[in-house]
Structure formats: C-alpha cells, structure tokens
Amino acid sequence: MARSFSQLSRGSGQSRPAAASAALSELQARALVERLPAIVYVSEAGIDAPWHYVSAQVEAILGYAPEEWLADSCLWARCIHPEDRERVFARELELEEPGAPEEYRMLHRDGRTVWVRDHAALLADELGRLRWHGVLSDITERKLAEAELQRRAAQQAAVAFLGRRALEGANLNELMEEAVREATRILDVESGAVLQVVSDVEGSVVLRAGAMSRGLHAGASAWARRVNASATAAERSELPTRKRSGGPRARLPVAPQLEMHEVISSVIEGQVGPWGVLCAQAKASRSHSPADLDFLQALANVLADEIQRRSAEEDIRYQALHDSLTGLPNRTLVLDHLEHARSRGGRQIAVLLLDLDHFKLVNDGFGHAAGDALLVEIAPRLSEALRPQDTIGRLGGDEFVVLLTEVADERVAVEVAERIVAALRRPFLLEGIEHFVTVSIGIAMAAGDRASPEALIRDADAALYRAKDRGRSRYEIFDRAMRVQTLERLSLENDLRRALDRGQLRVHYQPLVSLRDDSIESIEALVHWEHPQRGLVEPAKFIPVAEESGLIGPIGEWVLYEACRQACEWQDASPDAPPLGVSVNLSARQITQRDLPGMVARTLRDTALDPRCLCLEITESVLLDDSDAANKTLRALLSLGVGLVLDDFGTGYSSLAYLTRLPIDGLKIDRSFIEGLGSSARSTAIVTAIVRMAEALSIEVTAEGVETTRQIEELRRLGCLRAQGFHFARPLPAEEIAEVLRRPGPCSA
Ligand code: C2E
Ligand code: CA
Ligand code: CA
Numbered sequence: 001m002a003r004s005f006s007q008l009s010r011g012s013g014q015s016r017p018a019a020a021s022a023a024l025s026e027l028q029a030r031a032l033v034e035r036l037p038a039i040v041y042v043s044e045a046g047i048d049a050p051w052h053y054v055s056a057q058v059e060a061i062l063g064y065a066p067e068e069w070l071a072d073s074c075l076w077a078r079c080i081h082p083e084d085r086e087r088v089f090a091r092e093l094e095l096e097e098p099g100a101p102e103e104y105r106m107l108h109r110d111g112r113t114v115w116v117r118d119h120a121a122l123l124a125d126e127l128g129r130l131r132w133h134g135v136l137s138d139i140t141e142r143k144l145a146e147a148e149l150q151r152r153a154a155q156q157a158a159v160a161f162l163g164r165r166a167l168e169g170a171n172l173n174e175l176m177e178e179a180v181r182e183a184t185r186i187l188d189v190e191s192g193a194v195l196q197v198v199s200d201v202e203g204s205v206v207l208r209a210g211a212m213s214r215g216l217h218a219g220a221s222a223w224a225r226r227v228n229a230s231a232t233a234a235e236r237s238e239l240p241t242r243k244r245s246g247g248p249r250a251r252l253p254v255a256p257q258l259e260m261h262e263v264i265s266s267v268i269e270g271q272v273g274p275w276g277v278l279c280a281q282a283k284a285s286r287s288h289s290p291a292d293l294d295f296l297q298a299l300a301n302v303l304a305d306e307i308q309r310r311s312a313e314e315d316i317r318y319q320a321l322h323d324s325l326t327g328l329p330n331r332t333l334v335l336d337h338l339e340h341a342r343s344r345g346g347r348q349i350a351v352l353l354l355d356l357d358h359f360k361l362v363n364d365g366f367g368h369a370a371g372d373a374l375l376v377e378i379a380p381r382l383s384e385a386l387r388p389q390d391t392i393g394r395l396g397g398d399e400f401v402v403l404l405t406e407v408a409d410e411r412v413a414v415e416v417a418e419r420i421v422a423a424l425r426r427p428f429l430l431e432g433i434e435h436f437v438t439v440s441i442g443i444a445m446a447a448g449d450r451a452s453p454e455a456l457i458r459d460a461d462a463a464l465y466r467a468k469d470r471g472r473s474r475y476e477i478f479d480r481a482m483r484v485q486t487l488e489r490l491s492l493e494n495d496l497r498r499a500l501d502r503g504q505l506r507v508h509y510q511p512l513v514s515l516r517d518d519s520i521e522s523i524e525a526l527v528h529w530e531h532p533q534r535g536l537v538e539p540a541k542f543i544p545v546a547e548e549s550g551l552i553g554p555i556g557e558w559v560l561y562e563a564c565r566q567a568c569e570w571q572d573a574s575p576d577a578p579p580l581g582v583s584v585n586l587s588a589r590q591i592t593q594r595d596l597p598g599m600v601a602r603t604l605r606d607t608a609l610d611p612r613c614l615c616l617e618i619t620e621s622v623l624l625d626d627s628d629a630a631n632k633t634l635r636a637l638l639s640l641g642v643g644l645v646l647d648d649f650g651t652g653y654s655s656l657a658y659l660t661r662l663p664i665d666g667l668k669i670d671r672s673f674i675e676g677l678g679s680s681a682r683s684t685a686i687v688t689a690i691v692r693m694a695e696a697l698s699i700e701v702t703a704e705g706v707e708t709t710r711q712i713e714e715l716r717r718l719g720c721l722r723a724q725g726f727h728f729a730r731p732l733p734a735e736e737i738a739e740v741l742r743r744p745g746p747c748s749a
Contacts, residue, residue: 034057041132043076047089052070054066062079064109114138119134161182176303195276265280270308328392329393338403351402353461382424444477445478499531500554505527519746522615524585524617561607581614592633645665647667667690668724677710679710704725
C-alpha cells in the first residue's frame with residue numbers, strides 16, 4: 001500500500017522543469033512535506049478507494065495515525081461531516097478535476113469539526129492510473145473567523161435595525177418582540193424573552209414577560225413563575241443590580257420544563273436601576289462568545305434607551321399634570337377629567353371643593369415641613385371616603401377637589417361630603433404630635449352633558465366661600481341664590497373700582513370711651529360707601545370684596561389719610577384737651593403690601609399727625625402670618641411710633657404666643673363675647689380670661705360692641721376700662737363727631 005515518495009514525485013514531476021525536481025532528494029522532499037501545515041496525500045479515485053500515501057500531519061489535524069488512515073479505505077469518507085458528504089462525494093464520483101480547491105468540514109476523531117481545504121489534482125502514475133494528489137489544509141480558524149465576522153455584521157445590522165424601528169416610533173411591545181426575534185435568529189437559539197422586573201423587594205425579584213418568542217408562549221407564564229420561584233436569593237439579587245457593562249452577567253435559572261439548558265441575558269437599564277432583562281435560551285448546552293453577549297447587550301441597550309426616553313417623557317407629562325407634593329392630579333388634570341366626564345354625558349357630575357380650616361396654624365406653629373406632611377396625609381384619607389373611580393385633585397395650598405361622576409342626586413354628594421368630614425376627623429399624627437383637621441366643603445352639581453368644568457369649579461368655590469362664611473367645618477351646596485350672590489359680588493366689585501374716584505367713600509367715626517369717666521379717648525375710623533343706587537353700604541359688605549380685588553390698597557391709603565387729617569383738625573379745634581387719638585383698621589392683605597410702613601410714614605408727615613396719636617388695628621390672622629416679610633412690616637410700623645392693636649380678639653386663634661411675638665399695645669375683645677357678658681356664663685368667663693391675660697401682659701383692653709349698661713357694669717367689675725359701642729355712639733360722619741366732642745360731659749348715644 002505504501003508507496004515511496006519518489007514514485008509520487010515522479011508522477012507530478014511532468015509539469016516541472018527537470019532540473020528543479022532533480023535538485024530535491026527524496027529525503028529532502030519528505031522533510032519538506034512533513035513540515036507543511038497540511039496533510040499531503042495520494043489516493044485512488046473513489047469514495048472508499050484505498051489511499052496510498054498520507055503525511056504525518058493527519059494525526060495532528062484529524063487525530064488518526066498515518067498507518068491507521070491508510071489501513072482503512074473508508075476512513076476519509078467517514079470523517080467527512082455528514083452535512084457536507086453529499087457535495088463532496090458528488091465531486092468524487094464525477095472524477096473531474098475541480099477548478100478550485102474545495103472546502104468542506106471533517107470530523108476530528110474527538111468529534112470536533114475541522115474545516116479543510118482540499119486542493120488535489122488527478123494525475124496518472126507511471127502505469128497510467130489516475131490518482132488524486134492532494135493537500136488538505138486545516139482552515140478551521142479562518143472559517144470560524146469568517147463566520148464570526150459574518151455573525152458580527154449580522155448582529156450590527158440587527159442592532160441598527162432595532163434602533164431604526166425605535167426611531168420610527170414602533171411601540172414598545174413591537175420593539176421588544178423584534179428584539180427577541182433578532183436575538184434568537186442571530187444567536188441561533190431556540191427562544192428568547194424580555195422580562196420586566198415588576199417589583200424588587202428585599203432581594204426577591206418578580207418578573208413579568210414583556211415579549212416571548214413563539215415557542216415560549218405556551219409555557220411563558222409558567223416559566224416566568226418558575227423564574228421567580230426557582231431563582232436563588234443570590235440570583236435574584238444579582239439580576240437587578242448589575243450595571244450595563246462590566247461585572248458578571250445576570251444569570252437566569254433555566255426552564256427545565258421547556259428543556260432549555262443554556263440561558264444568557266442582558267440587563268435592560270431603566271431610569272432608576274434595571275428595568276428588566278433580555279434573554280436567549282438554547283436547548284443544547286453551548287458556549288456564547290463575548291461578542292454574542294455584547295450583541296445581546298446592544299439589543300438590550302436599544303430597548304433601554306427607548307424605555308428611558310419614554311419614561312422621561314412620561315415623567316414630564318406626569319409633572320405637568322400632577323401636584324409635586326401629593327402626587328395628586330393638579331388643576332389642569334382635574335379640569336381635563338371634568339371635561340371627559342362631561343363628554344361621556346350620563347348622570348350628574350358633582351364637584352366638591354375642600355379647604356382645610358386654619359391650615360395656616362399648622363404651618364406657622366409647626367413649620368412648613370409639618371404642613372407639607374399633613375397635606376400628603378390628606379389624600380389617603382380622602383380616598384377612604386370615595387369610590388375608586390372618583391378623582392381627587394389638589395388645586396394648590398390647602399385646597400383639594402373631589403370629582404364624582406354618575407351621581408344619582410344631591411344626597412350622594414352630601415353623603416360623600418359627610419364621609420370626608422368623618423375621615424378627616426381622626427387625628428393626624430405628625431412627628432408624634434396629634435393634629436386635628438376640619439374642612440370646609442363647597443359642592444356644585446350639574447347634569448353630565450351640561451357641566452362646564454370652569455363653571456362647576458367656580459360654583460363649588462362660591463359654595464365653599466359660603467361654608468367658610470358660616471363658620472367653617474361644614475359643607476354647603478351651591479344653589480341659584482349663590483349664583484345671584486356671586487353676580488352681585490362681581491357687580492359690587494365693578495362699582496367699587498369707581499367709588500374712590502367718584503368720591504363715594506366716606507369715613508365714619510366711632511368714639512372709644514374711658515369707662516372711668518365716660519370721656520372720649522380716641523376715635524375709630526370706619527369706612528362707608530355711599531352707593532348711588534344701594535344707599536349706604538356697610539364695610540362688612542364691601543371690605544371683603546376690596547380685599548379680594550386688591551382695591552383695599554388705594555382705599556386703605558385714602559382712609560388713613562382722611563382719618564389722620566381729620567384727627568389733626570379735631571386736635572387743632574381743642575388745643576387744650578389731651579390730643580385725640582385715631583384708630584385705623586388694616587386688613588391682612590394690606591400688611592403684605594410692599595411699602596406699607598413707607599405709606600404710613602408719608603401720610604403722617606403729610607398730615608403732620610403725631611405718630612403717637614395713630615393706632616393701627618390688625619387682626620390675629622396678620623400675626624399668624626409669621627413670614628419674615630410680615631414681621632418686618634409690623635416692626636417697621638412700630639418703629640414709626642404708632643400703636644398696634646389686635647382687633648376682634650377671641651374670634652381667631654387667640655394664642656398668647658402671638659401676643660408675645662410682637663409688642664402689641666392693646667387688644668379689642670370681639671363683640672360676640674361682649675354680647676353675652678353678664679348673661680352668658682361662657683362669654684363672661686372668656687372675657688374675664690382675656691382681661692386677666694391682658695393685665696398680665698400689660699396690654700390695654702377695649703370692649704367692642706357695648707350696647708347696654710349691664711355690659712358696662714360687668715366690664716367695670718372685671719377691670720376693663722375702655723369701651724366702644726352703640727351705647728356711647730354709632731359710627732358717625734365727621735361733622736356729627738365734632739358735635740359729640742364739643743358736648744361737655746360723658747359720651748353717650
Ligand atoms: P371692626 O373694626 O370690628 O369695627 C367695628 C364694627 O362694629 C363696625 O362695623 C361698627 O359699626 C360695629 N359696631 C360698633 N359698635 C357696635 C355695637 O354696639 N353693636 C353692633 N352690633 N355693632 C357695633 P362696620 O362699620 O360695619 O365695620 C365692619 C368691619 O369692617 C370693621 O370691623 C373692620 O374690620 C372693617 N373696616 C371698617 N373700615 C375699615 C377700613 O377703613 N379698612 C379696613 N381694612 N377695614 C375696615
Ligand atoms: Ca376695628
Ligand atoms: Ca372689631
């Protein structure tokens with residue numbers, strides 16, 4: 001069987017120059033052949049024809065010793081990769097010299113695939129028999145590199161494709177499905193999936209299938225459950241914490257019921273932490289190259305970018321429509337819901353507008369953080385009182401709104417309001433301190449298709465206004481009368497705008513009397529409005545309108561000037577009497593006006609009134625506003641030398657703390673307590689307490705609304721020696737006060 005190499009070389013020597021072949025000894029030729037990185041062979045033509053020569057490299061390349069190889073004429077055919085056999089045998093049978101070397105796969109003795117390049121020529125030997133003279137080189141490395149390059153190109157194309165789909169605006173589900181499809185196709189595995197981390201609590205990850213390749217669909221949920229159940233704690237915690245690059249890859253448990261043996265996965269990063277994983281599963285155990293893992297990660301990154309972009313967009317949308325503190329829908333979104341409810345038609349819609357009573361107390365007394373914490377706690381309480389389909393929104397500050405749809409009748413809305421009141425009645429625990437909250441509610445209703453969102457809110461606001469007006473901690477339902485009232489308010493505001501220019505405002509004066517001798521100590525200025533149609537309008541009617549519209553600024557300035565000017569006139573009229581003081585009311589709104597102290601100083605200068613003769617009356621709500629600006633204004637006013645008096649004391653929050661905060665000169669006990677003085681034990685007790693407290697703080701007390709001698713006797717008994725009221729004089733125009741002042745003897749009506 002074995003032929004000598006010289007015989008062979010003679011056979012192939014035909015085409016060579018004789019001199020060259022003659023130069024090679026057989027020994028030299030053999031040495032050269034055995035150094036070739038290839039198998040050199042001579043065989044007969046035919047699939048199981050004998051081989052006559054094979055060089056020693058057959059052992060290194062295919063795992064067989066040359067002797068073994070030559071002994072078994074079928075070995076070559078058997079070693080050809082089954083998938084390539086047909087092609088290679090066809091050539092063999094044709095017995096025609098191929099134009100180009102052939103490339104095919106063979107199986108190494110150990111089962112591994114070896115790519116070979118078979119370059120052979122059919123040459124006749126000395127007997128004229130045709131023999132294959134060939135060289136089999138191992139091109140496995142090149143082939144693998146080529147395949148790798150191809151796969152890389154395909155991977156890049158797949159990633160680019162997915163990116164393009166994202167840019168085109170494919171929806172996320174489509175995108176996830178395409179990612180799975182591309183991953184399985186390119187990695188050539190049986191199935192793939194996108195799994196979303198639904199929750200990640202204490203190391204336990206719950207996954208939800210976002211997309212699954214077809215084969216997985218049937219067992220998908222079972223598998224996802226399996227993933228959750230079978231992942232060890234370590235695997236679970238490894239999954240969501242892995243960063244996008246570097247570090248170990250997330251490992252998912254394989255799914256035995258689906259016969260998946262190899263799973264690779266890449267984390268899809270969300271905006272905060274991992275959003276999920278993209279994974280590919282193979283039935284056969286196989287190794288993936290780092291490039292494969294990079295490819296999977298690149299697909300996952302396209303998904304991640306898309307998910308992050310979408311969630312950023314959602315964030316922006318969310319922020320535009322929600323209140324940042326409580327996360328509740330804001331005004332815009334509530335109006336939107338209202339509009340939707342309306343477009344659906346159906347039964348009635350109810351809007352409940354809620355305003356926390358005295359919320360400022362919490363803010364001022366416990367700080368804004370506590371105030372915020374309280375506001376955050378409100379929403380869950382409200383939800384308790386509502387059905388899931390009802391909307392809760394925050395309009396700003398301590399104002400909330402509840403939207404009820406499909407309301408049968410008014411009673412439903414009232415029931416809800418009562419449930420809300422009850423739900424808020426339980427104390428709120430903030431930093432260990434119990435807070436009690438009451439709420440005022442305004443309710444407005446309309447038939448589904450007829451409710452204009454803005455009109456509903458406006459009507460509910462009118463009802464809320466009424467609820468607050470009637471003492472808070474209650475609800476009111478908007479009715480037609482309120483609409484009339486609202487319109488009237490609007491027309492009043494219109495008229496009031498012109499009142500100052502047209503000289504319709506008048507200052508009336510009411511004396512403050514000493515109970516020692518009934519002499520007049522000072523005079524309070526009270527603005528009145530001589531309306532051309534309505535007649536004399538009381539301040540209680542229009543001051544709130546002036547406050548809300550901002551008209552209180554110019555009106556207040558005018559009253560102050562008028563009162564100071566008038567006081568000087570009276571002082572000049574009786575130069576021998578002790579200088580008469582004048583009190584002017586300031587509303588909270590005026591305190592927040594910039595340059596109030598400047599305005600007061602200017603007025604004092606312009607009218608030449610001694611600052612000590614001017615007393616400014618403020619309400620407790622001004623002191624409640626513990627803002628820097630308010631404090632600064634009050635201190636600036638005090639530094640002008642004017643007096644500060646707390647008006648309507650007892651109706652607000654009546655806290656000693658407020659009195660000690662600023663050097664207040666006096667307080668006026670509200671008329672409501674004076675009314676019951678001597679007849680109501682409660683009123684008497686309150687007045688007694690206030691007088692004691694004022695004495696202790698060396699603050700002067702004035703009783704308001706004194707109408708009877710009995711009240712005067714009680715006041716004297718309690719030691720309150722200053723009073724004001726109809727008993728002495730009603731508020732009167734300046735001319736009439738001048739008369740009262742001129743009258744000798746005690747002041748009386
Ligand atoms: P106020 O400062 O508490 O003024 C006393 C109110 O009680 C006056 O009502 C007065 O007419 C009334 N009154 C006085 N004595 C008696 C009495 O014996 N019995 C009864 N039933 N009432 C009595 P008026 O003039 O309607 O003023 C109402 C409120 O309007 C004032 O309450 C004050 O808060 C506000 N106001 C009046 N003028 C001005 C002003 O120029 N600027 C500001 N910001 N507010 C003003
Ligand atoms: Ca007053
Ligand atoms: Ca008062």
